[in-house]
Amino acid sequence: MPNALDPDLRHALAERLRYYTELGIYDFYRRDKMNAVQADAQNEAAAIAGVVEAETSSAPQPELREEMSPRRSAVVAIVREESIFEVLTPKPEQGVVDPVAALKLIREDLGDCTRCKLHKLGRKQIVFGVGNPRAELMFVGEGPGADEDAQGEPFVGRAGQLLNNMIKAMGLRREDVYIANVVKCRPPGNRTPERDECDTCSPFLMRQIAVIKPKVVVALGAVAARNLLAINAPMAELRGRFYDFMPAGVRSSDPSFPEKPWPGAKLAVTYHPAFLLRDPRQKGEAWKDLQMVMKYIGLKPLQKAE
DSSP states (O other): OOOOHHHHHHHHHHHHHHHHHHEEEOOOOTTTTTOOHHHHHHHHHHHHSSSSOOOOOOOOOOOOOTTTOOOOOOOEEEOOOHHHHHSSSSTTTTTTOOOHHHHHHHHHHOOOOOOGGGGGGGSOOOOOOOTTTTOOOOESSSSOOHHHHTTTTSSSSSHHHHHHHHHHHTTTEEEEEEESSSSOOOOOOGGOOOOOHHHHHHHHHHHHHHOOOOOEEESSSSSHHHHHHHOOOOHHSSSSOEEEEOOOOOTTTTTSSSOOOOOOOEEEOOHHHHHHHHGGGHHHHHHHHHHHHHHTTTTOOOOOOO
């Protein structure tokens, strides 16, 4: 006999499923190793909403890359079981109006993180994030590389220098924006972060975004896009448009919004600077994405000296 769900949790599950249904997302997937409580929660939520088709597959999910085949045109939702519980768990920064103090509380909560296996795979330090805590524009990458792991700051290597140039071309300075990654520890050999690593670390990113409250979030690359939007799709389909984005766990009644509720951010997807270094031909396409962002924010590009 499955354990009965708490009424508040039942309501949260139903509301989340209704939200995805309104977006036109009907197919949900669960992990093979989901524990019994999470399995019961998902099954009962399916009965409530009537929209879940439980499907367990032993094949691993393919990693998204910028070079993903265009024939994968179907957009598939990735629903994390943890996200619903994340909504119900109070955070130390909630109710703190000052974003500097709130980000400090998140960093303290993160601590010397040992929540996933990356902490024992050679990381030197946690790379939390850097920039203006009140930024209108936020960039989110994949994870730290060797240079970032050494210096404790995201995007300081070759890809970071290219990102700096992109920001400058938009008429901004690096210190005007906020920069972070999906995972805050360097994956060994700069490999793509694995799903469990992203699932463990991304809630801290969501909390950072909720504190900063940017107008626009730019996902740099397919891994960042997948984790922020919770969908699988080729870069060609993800780029060229805005998505309405609200980080998991944010409520309109949050006391962090003393004047009026934060409406959430617009999210745009473009190529990761590291990919642009490998294929400079795509720089023009990335610039188109940034121009779309600039138009929305009201920025004028940097004028070249004649």
